[in-house]
Amino acid sequence: MPAAQILMPAPMADDVVAALDDRFMLHRLWEQDDREGFLRSVAPDIRGLAVSTLAGRIDAAWFDRLPALEIVASFGVGYDNVDAGAAAGRGIVVTNTPGVLDDEVADLAVGLLLATLRRIPQADRFVREGRWADGAFPLSPTLRGRRVGILGLGAIGKAIAHRLAAFGVSIGYHGRSRQDGVDYRYYVTTVALAEASDVVMAVVPGGSGTRHLVDADVLAALGPDGVLINVSRGSVVDERALVAALLDGTIGGAGLDVFENEPQVPEALLAMPNVVLLPHIGSASHATRAAMGRLVVENLTTWFDEGRALTPVPETSRR
Incomplete structure (x- = not known):
């Protein structure tokens, strides 16, 4: 044949x-x-x-x-x-x-969260640009005591939660339904998850069913000390609403591995000191x-x- x-x-x-x-x-x-x-x-x-x-x-x-x-x-x-x-x-x-790719993406997600909170890329630039001699790098936010909400507790979401548990943070999740055998607290809506969280990590699939699942209402519920991490698809987040929320202090920061119109990234995001941007590398190891x-x-x-x-x-x- x-x-x-x-x-x-x-x-x-x-x-x-x-x-x-x-x-x-x-x-x-x-x-x-x-x-x-x-x-x-x-x-x-x-x-x-x-x-x-x-x-x-x-x-x-x-x-x-x-x-x-x-x-x-x-x-x-x-x-x-x-x-x-x-x-x-x-x-x-x-x-x-x-x-x-579950473990690789989960590793990257936790690394992106730490990089965003502790401002690791910004600190690296601070040293490379020779500014350390002029004074200490500003203090950063912390992961200590954070409440992390995982938006989409599939295989990758569970792998992220497993890693974060070692940091002693509280974990909640939102999905289409409550999962049996899961000890993390379930929230019925994305807004409820954001209200109860200091960090929202988006790990849901892309597509029409999740388009702009993270919108202005979710960002407002997350609050001025809140951080959004997106390692899912750019379409999951309303990018215009995110830019506005970052500019006016509605949320405190964001770590993004994905964007709505890749490889195009909004100029406003490029200029923000409280945002860590990655070129969609969640699974990008050899x-x-x-x-x-x-x-x-x-x-x-x-x-x-x-x-x-x-x-x-x-x-x-x-x-």
């Missing part, structure tokens, strides 16, 4: 490309001079898509053009770049890469990205060898 034909719209890691090239007939769309013409020529035979966020939105328009498509293997635990509902309606399975890439390959391989996917997303898990 000839190898299944897989389309990769945008470049992925070299080891992912090599592994897929070895197992399938891989088409690299980004290498084509006439991408539209090339896509027309191969579209009827494409049975699998390997995508990352660099591929842009994978939606019904894509599915309409690929009549033989069976599976979309997405690189990342978040898959809001893929219209999983539209895929499910066409019998197409969508997979992501959960589990293998080991974790390699594990994510292997899972993309394994999902495609298992699907075409055995007719099952290892990590289907909930919308398509029945396929």
